[in-house]
Amino acid sequence: MSDKAFDKLNTLFVFLIVVVIIYPLIFVISASISDPAAVSTGEMWLWPVDITFEGFKLVFNNDAIWLGYRNTIFYTILGTLIHLIILLPCAYALSRKELMAKKFILWIILFTMLFNGGLIPTYLLIKSLGMVDTIWAIVIPNVVGAWSILVARAFFQQSIPDQLVEASKIDGASDFYIFAKIVLPLSLPIIAVMALFHAVSLWNQYFIALIYLSDQNLYPLQLILREILVVNEIGADGGGEAGLAESLVNQVKTAGLVKYAVIIVSSLPLLIVYPFLQRFFVKGVLIGSVKE
Amino acid sequence: MPHNLQDNPPIKHSRFNLVKKRMMKSWQLYVFLIPALTYFIIFHYIPMYGVQIAFKDFYATEGILGSPWVGFEHFTRFFDSYYFWRLLKNTLLINLYQLLLFPLPIIFALMLNELRNGPFKRWSQTLTYAPHFISVVVVVGMLVAFLDPITGLVNHLIVALGGESVPFLTDPDWFRHIYVWSGEWQSLGWGTIIYLAALAGVNPELHEAAKVDGATRFQRIIHINIPSILPTIVVLFILNIGKFMSIGFEKVLLMQNSLNSETSDIIQTFVYQTGLLEGQYSFAAAIGLFDSAINIILLITINQIARKTSENSLW
Numbered sequence: 043m044s045d046k047a048f049d050k051l052n053t054l055f056v057f058l059i060v061v062v063i064i065y066p067l068i069f070v071i072s073a074s075i076s077d078p079a080a081v082s083t084g085e086m087w088l089w090p091v092d093i094t095f096e097g098f099k100l101v102f103n104n105d106a107i108w109l110g111y112r113n114t115i116f117y118t119i120l121g122t123l124i125h126l127i128i129l130l131p132c133a134y135a136l137s138r139k140e141l142m143a144k145k146f147i148l149w150i151i152l153f154t155m156l157f158n159g160g161l162i163p164t165y166l167l168i169k170s171l172g173m174v175d176t177i178w179a180i181v182i183p184n185v186v187g188a189w190s191i192l193v194a195r196a197f198f199q200q201s202i203p204d205q206l207v208e209a210s211k212i213d214g215a216s217d218f219y220i221f222a223k224i225v226l227p228l229s230l231p232i233i234a235v236m237a238l239f240h241a242v243s244l245w246n247q248y249f250i251a252l253i254y255l256s257d258q259n260l261y262p263l264q265l266i267l268r269e270i271l272v273v274n275e276i277g278a279d280g281g282g283e284a285g286l287a288e289s290l291v292n293q294v295k296t297a298g299l300v301k302y303a304v305i306i307v308s309s310l311p312l313l314i315v316y317p318f319l320q321r322f323f324v325k326g327v328l329i330g331s332v333k334e
Numbered sequence: 335m336p337h338n339l340q341d342n343p344p345i346k347h348s349r350f351n352l353v354k355k356r357m358m359k360s361w362q363l364y365v366f367l368i369p370a371l372t373y374f375i376i377f378h379y380i381p382m383y384g385v386q387i388a389f390k391d392f393y394a395t396e397g398i399l400g401s402p403w404v405g406f407e408h409f410t411r412f413f414d415s416y417y418f419w420r421l422l423k424n425t426l427l428i429n430l431y432q433l434l435l436f437p438l439p440i441i442f443a444l445m446l447n448e449l450r451n452g453p454f455k456r457w458s459q460t461l462t463y464a465p466h467f468i469s470v471v472v473v474v475g476m477l478v479a480f481l482d483p484i485t486g487l488v489n490h491l492i493v494a495l496g497g498e499s500v501p502f503l504t505d506p507d508w509f510r511h512i513y514v515w516s517g518e519w520q521s522l523g524w525g526t527i528i529y530l531a532a533l534a535g536v537n538p539e540l541h542e543a544a545k546v547d548g549a550t551r552f553q554r555i556i557h558i559n560i561p562s563i564l565p566t567i568v569v570l571f572i573l574n575i576g577k578f579m580s581i582g583f584e585k586v587l588l589m590q591n592s593l594n595s596e597t598s599d600i601i602q603t604f605v606y607q608t609g610l611l612e613g614q615y616s617f618a619a620a621i622g623l624f625d626s627a628i629n630i631i632l633l634i635t636i637n638q639i640a641r642k643t644s645e646n647s648l649w
Contacts, residue, residue: 045551052448056458059442063462063519066476069487073479084490132370135363142357147367151374156630159381160622161602162609166398167381183377186370217362246469249584253610264471271475272588301479305472312467317460327527 067313074098074302082298097303107304110263117262118244121181125240126233129186133194134221137202155188168254179254180262181244190236193329197232198225235326238319242312263308270297270304388620401616408620417599425600425625428586429578431514436574438518439525440567444555446526447533459530462523474588477516478503504593513589513598517582528570532563568640575636578629601625 068088073081077092085091101107135141136148158164164183173179202225210220226233248264255261316323357364383398388408390401412418442462449455465473480487481502489499502508540558549557583602590598601621609618 048551049448049450052445053451053454056442056445056449056454059445059522060458060461063465063523066480066519067464069480070476082485084485084487084494087487087490128369128373131366135366138360138363140356140360141363142353147371150371154374154378156633157382157626158378159383159385160619160626161605162615162619162622163381163384163387164377165610166384166387166392166615167377182373185373185377191370217360217366221366242467246467246471248469248471249587253606264469267469267471267475268588271471272478298485301475305475309468309472313464316463316467320460320463323463324527327524328531 070302070305074299074306078298081302094299097299097301098307100300101303101307104300106258106261106266107263107307109259110261110266111307113260114245114263117177117180118241120177121185121244122237122241124181125185125190126237129190129194129236130226130229130233131221132186133191134198134225136191137195137198138207139204151188151191165253174254175257175260177260180247180251180260183250190239193326194232194236196329197229202228231322231325232329234319234322235329238322239326245312267304267308271301385619385623387616388623390616392616392619404616408617409624411617412621412624417604420596421599421601421604424597425602427597428510428513428600431510432517432582433574433578435514435518436571439522440529440563442522443526443529443533444559447530447559448551448555459523459526462526464523465520466524468520470582470585470588473516473520474585477512477589481512503589504591506594506596506598509589509594509597513582513586517585528566529563532566533559536562572633572636572640575632578632 072086072088072090074097075093075095076086076090077094078097080086080091136144141147159167168174168179168183173182206224207220210224215224246264248262248268251260251262251265252268255265387398387401389403389405390398391404392398392401396402446455446458449458479485481489483489483499483501486502488502493499500508502512536559540562541554544554544558583600583606586598586600587603587606590603602625605618605622605625608614608621
């Protein structure tokens with residue numbers, strides 16, 4: 043195959059892959075502002091048909107969705123803050139060579155990557171700590187992983203010059219002072235990377251909330267989505283409640299409308315933000331892959 | 335007093351003092367470790383200690399320590415049950431299927447790397463990263479909508495082409511395909527990041543030399559690019575194996591229904607169901623322990639193999 047033909051074929055294939063990946067997202071966007079009848083009959087398949095914003099109106103008038111949104115934002119911010127407060131000092135201390143018993147401490151942390159107690163013992167612990175049905179059940183378990191500590195530590199090792207720390211120490215600065223005034227201002231990229239990764243996982247997380255929360259007022263957005271998108275749907279399929287009464291048909295129609303609008307409302311913040319922060323995300327993946 | 339200096343005890347003593355002095359000098363660093371170590375001990379090591387309920391009959395009133403030992407009773411009950419082989423088969427098959435797709439991000443990265451048009455390459459990357467940021471709940475919600483037997487887009491297409499509507503989400507035969515390929519949709523683009531970085535590090539002189547020798551683009555990919563990123567591939571492959579048995583259970587749970595459980599019942603959803611929904615804590619903990627034991631054995635084995643056959647391993 044000539045190089046030119048190779049080039050053309052390759053470009054074509056990449057283009058096709060991109061189209062296949064992006065099509066479902068375009069469909070969801072179009073469906074969210076189309077007449078639900080046109081969506082469910084298959085008439086709408088790419089561009090919006092009979093544009094309507096009813097779905098978004100229903101979503102914005104729904105108290106449960108608002109509450110879930112507010113909860114998710116709150117959990118994401120609080121959880122990310124706690125994540126950084128636990129992660130950064132620990133990773134910095136582990137990056138300093140004067141720290142003794144470093145191997146042992148690292149081993150304690152790394153071992154949790156290899157083995158964990160599992161779902162049931164963890165659940166029993168959270169329960170016995172009285173954290174069930176509190177925000178702490180959402181933000182504290184998995185607040186920091188061994189992987190994040192390794193990544194942040196690698197960053198500190200590579201980008202905080204040893205001489206800088208040594209010189210400050212000779213000038214009489216304490217480790218607290220050095221960390222707060224010298225190290226952190228030099229570490230904004232890693233702080234951004236770590237905060238972003240953790241925030242994305244908190245935003246998209248549903249399972250922890252599913253097992254630890256029963257109070258609906260605490261439900262994060264993803265649990266509400268689960269009810270709208272998955273539980274109701276499958277329930278309606280199997281339950282034989284698809285009666286032909288007019289009101290039910292209407293309900294199904296609005297359900298169709300709400301479904302796509304709610305996907306947009308919940309996913310849009312991340313989808314809008316990530317292209318601008320892409321270099322941080324890419325950086326995070328890359329430092330994460332650097333072998334010790 | 336030269337005699338005293340030769341004595342052992344004072345030297346030991348001074349070494350101890352030295353350690354103490356060194357620690358005191360940087361005591362604040364140890365304070366930095368306290369929050370993280372507290373977290374790991376409470377939320378990781380206490381559950382590890384709690385794993386002993388797998389060998390006990392756990393009663394909430396007796397606590398972990400007070401509950402009576404029963405040895406391997408829960409394990410044998412699990413191994414002897416009629417669903418054991420089904421759970422194991424489903425768990426292994428879905429993970430193997432997933433593992434089979436491991437080369438796809440590598441191939442896609444190689445393709446992206448050959449693009450000569452900068453903006454097109456950047457757009458392709460950014461757009462294919464998008465699904466990575468969508469939650470599993472939304473992905474499953476989209477599957478439910480797209481694959482609906484009556485209103486779903488896919489079935490409209492099948493019917494338009496003269497086929498018959500397929501109840502994808504309630505058909506056990508379709509479960510694995512849908513699970514694995516929707517996962518690939520989410521992770522294909524994102525998975526290229528590491529490989530693209532590795533490809534950017536390939537020595538350009540190798541390519542120049544091969545060009546002089548008349549190698550085509552395709553030959554250069556096969557003989558230069560792939561061998562150059564092989565270490566990265568091996569490490570990521572081991573990491574993938576490490577996640578074997580524990581992959582994407584939250585999504586399985588969302589996709590599961592009574593009609594597809596024949597293939598969608600995996601060990602972890604079973605742990606969730608028996609433990610948290612039915613309250614059989616000890617039995618479920620035993621099954622979970624069995625699952626992580628397989629996981630560790632797999633990871634250690636594959637790492638050992640990698641260390642023997644190539645120079646790349648995790649430890």
